[in-house]
Amino acid sequence: MCVLGLGLIGGSVMRAAKAAGREVFGYNRSVDGVEAARFDGYDATHSVTDVLKRAAETDALIVLAVPVPALSTMLGHIGDAAPRCALTDVTSVKAAVLHTVQDHGLAERFVGGHPMAGTAHSGWAASDRRMFVGAPWVISVDDHVDPGVWVQVMHLALDCGAVVVPARSDEHDAAAAAISHLPHLLAEALAATAGDVPLAFALAAGSFRDGTRVAATAPDLVRAMCEANSEQLRGALDRAIDLLSSAREHLAAGQPVTDLVEAGHAARMRYDSFDRPEIMTVTVGAENWRDELAAAGRAGGVIRSALPVLGSRG
Template identity: 40%
Template sequence: MSELVGPVEVVGTGLLGTSVALACRRAGLEVLLTDVSAEHVRTAAAVGAGRPRDPDDRPELVVVAVPPAHLGAAIADALRASDAVVTDVGSVKAGLHAQVLRAVGPALATRYVGSHPMAGSERSGPLAASYALFDGRPWAITPHEGNSAETVALVEELVDLCGAVAVRFTPEEHDRAVARTSHVPHLLASLVAARLAEAPAQHLALSGQGVRDVTRVAAGDPALYGQIVTANAEAVLGLLHEVRGQLDSLISAISEEDGDALAGVLLQGVAGTRAIPGKHGGPVRPTASVFVSVPDEPGVLARLFAAAGEADVNVEDVRIDHDLGRAVGLVELVVDDARGDHLQESLESQGWVTHR
């Protein structure tokens, strides 16, 4: 693998760009900051992400982290401005690569390698950035035929020093993958959330953790996500047509009281949840849930986790559902299936109120 020695230029000092810059600084690299917003550059520099780029600087690698609508032009500008390898953090790749190729021609485009870290936050801007944002996260790399092995290896080195896990795709396969795992789920979450916007307060009083789980991503920036979905229209539309067909089948099954057809749709959903990779990317393992009633007060979660530790039980996952009418929460501790009964007995012996 090529060794990335820097400097690294980051174009766009928002959440992702500044997080990349902070990770590079953590690795000891010099980082140059560029943004149309001088205030963002000053803020990113103030949090230790690097320094403003000078005209005489010669970066080894340029990471373009601007909004989707401006990515193609910014990548083309970076390729023309120096002989550096250029990558980006955009969430759509095939159309972007074609746009760059048209803008600069095949010779310059050999230095462009698309990439896409699967990490983010509901927050935005340089103050929301973290050097640890990408730790353990998948980061797609989408080489094209014109790239040399050394060029691709340099981008893989960036991914590695950011703490992420590189996954190679063709640009087209990447776009189909993110349509399936990110873009279409976001759109469907928005449709579900929209049914809540004008719902009577009496209906909303029944809101539980399930509806929060289904609608969480719908709170994202509509303008940004609109750009992303539009850029990946072909892959998104193909899946939406499939969903529309399934929705028609679901409506028919319910209206005709066809229990077998309805069960078939629901079983497909179960199969889909089981297809999602488990902990650390491994196979899904059987788990058990222990529900614990806890008061909403400082330190209670620390005491609960300590109690689970005293029971010698590793907590695989945790979810919290808050009572609407009381200052009490219901904490769901997800543990290995074989340890569920033991954890419940141990917690109850320590005075916790639990159920399975």
Template identity: 35%
Template sequence: MTLPQGPVAVVGLGLIGGSLARALVRAGIDVVGWDPDPRTMVAAEAAGVRAVESIEEACTAQPWLIVLAVPLVVVEQTARAVALAVSPGAVITDVGSVKGPVRDAMVAAGLATQFVGAHPMAGTEHSGFHASHPDLLVGVRWAVTLDDTTPLDGFCSVVELLVEVLAGTVHPLSDSAHDEAAALISHVPHVVATELLNIVAHSSIRDVAVGLAAGSFRDGTRVARTDPARTEAMIVENAGWVAPALLLAARDLERLAQDLESNAPTGWFFSRGDALRSGGADLGSQALRTMVLRADDRWQSDLASWGARGGRITGIGEASSLVVEDPQV
């Protein structure tokens, strides 16, 4: 396959949107960009992004792909603005860490049949275009979400961009599967990191603790050092999956505390993750095969179910064919 003609429009040029724009510019792709911050626009233009003055202007620049890289709290209003100017043939994607609410916003704006959800599993505790880097999203894992309205051509084009241009790997998932997984491996860790930081910040020996802190505290609290409003929005938007995971963690920690107080055995707590310590979370090197998608099949649900079992896409061929790695049996 070859990518459609035309530029890629990136709406929102913060850490992720800016890194994506920089990577695409480096790959020789025409990138149209917009951000509400004038200073960001100046910096983006200096980095090779074709800056425009509005979302409408970005949409009318004839992009084949529009990437929404705005905060979750403004996705709904951004989708409405895009809907007023986007051409029917354009594909719309996003980079949000929660997918269900984003799809709801697309449906409400009338953009469901143009939308392919996406989330790069990459980032830092920093924010803003000044923190972006063209390598941040290269070679990373992406979740690409779909439902029964997802366009086949649009899905394949987004996947091609991610695996061929950005050298990534794609995990196709339903929105709910993504949001449940993201709660476990991203959102709950953000909450735990924030609590670790909170405990030390309000301790009577805070200064001593900070003075003694080394790698374990630094690594355990790294993501808590990002913008707290951004973290809060992410957690709140995915509350349905984050809350039960936190309750489970709280029950385990409370039991551990009780066992420590009573000198009871605690091995049950420290050995529960043995399956992942031994490498069970890594698919390893799997045999490659070709999967052909056909628009007249239930390709969206079948592909999402396959992805939920651990399948991933590593390449793309002709006529909607994917190079895939199957999950371990």
């Protein structure tokens, strides 16, 4: 397996894959990041030419873990050096990545992925082999997806300790806008608002700390994920702004903000009790397998152990 980008998520994938017994090697643009990975006993290089040559020779699964702005350049290198390798990614947007992969003629061997895990820290030093244990790992089931590549990505996610959530790219992006990208912008707004109040930081405790945790994320990373999912995020922002504007109007009129508070509380309670049934009966490669997995994921289903594969005796 070949990991391109050894930051927080790529580094954690590398650590988790090696801990699971996989042969894994990787690339990082930063020499310091490469040296840090090597110091910890990992096989890393800062030569993209060398790492992709090795990936092609070993028919490795390539994991794209570079920032969104660097994807096109990296895909160009892959197209030149390792176009037949199975390919996945760990990016927080799926439709934009798929379109970029298609532009480079690599969609046939590509299955999008997104582990829903992370911290506000970045770089190899922040990576953790247990980062994905119990976390949802979205794997795309778009119409083009090859079952053999999909199974490889499924096994990677399971080896890393995650539970697999199958989803179509556009549906993933709509959900990610609501539960990931919007919270980043709300955290930034909350932190900026408090920063304008002289006494605020002196009084800040749990609510402020928890509500602004992701505002500590590197600004370039936040911009990249939000801007890459602009269309879906605008809709989520519109909904949040409508709710907050209504609450403001109620407060200005001396009326209670019952609607927003109770709706938010009820939604949080549904989340706390949300059931994740195990997906067990779908056979990868069978007729309509992609549609069946998308529907199961939409209903909250997850894959906790490897699904059967059409034509496989295992």
